[in-house]
Amino acid sequence: MGMNETLKAISDPVRRDIMNLLKGGKKSAGEIGEHFQLTGATVSYHLSKLKAADLIAEERYKNFIYYQLNTSVFEEVLSWIYTLGGIRNEND
Amino acid sequence: MGMNETLKAISDPVRRDIMNLLKGGKKSAGEIGEHFQLTGATVSYHLSKLKAADLIAEERYKNFIYYQLNTSVFEEVLSWIYTLGGIRNEND
């Protein structure tokens, strides 16, 4: 909620790695964690930040939680940065 | 240099305020500082971050340093976020 939260979420390299990973399709928290040398708790922390910023969405199945990119929010970020840069955007 | 530095620079609200201020044209460090309840040293710190990320450029005149937005870098940020979001971009 709010561009500040979204940009803060994107500004961390681990979280960007997670987002890149999710471009390949939905993955469980555990599968995501396998790609990092971080504890599950830390990965969970990053996932919660991404989720709070609405950059990812979760879906529960059995006792797994699957995460996936929420593309629509990227559109908003882009639009916002267009404006910040004083660049004219088709959408406004 | 590097998208990480750029995104970190953009992720701070004070620095975004500075960038918005500079949309109205070039301003000296002192003029920029007037808009914030921060010491000159702190404003200088933020300016150095923006400059390191190449988001602003400086120009010296008398003993003032004028800062202005460096629009071209925004294009790169946009392109990068397109890619992160898996959104197809005209430029690649």
Add this chain to the structure above:
DNA sequence: CTCCTATTTAGAAAAAAATCTAAATAGTGG
């Protein structure tokens, strides 16, 4: 119901970023 696995939450510790005060630099103008 009980055990097991996946994930999150709580709380503490470590690391990084923002801020301040004081001092340094640099350029102006006399």
Add this chain to the structure above:
DNA sequence: CCACTATTTAGATTTTTTTCTAAATAGGAG
């Protein structure tokens, strides 16, 4: 050269963010 103003740099402190360990939750499988 000297005094003045604008800005930055240094160093310390505060605040925020990231990370960890240990414990809690939640949901399925037997």
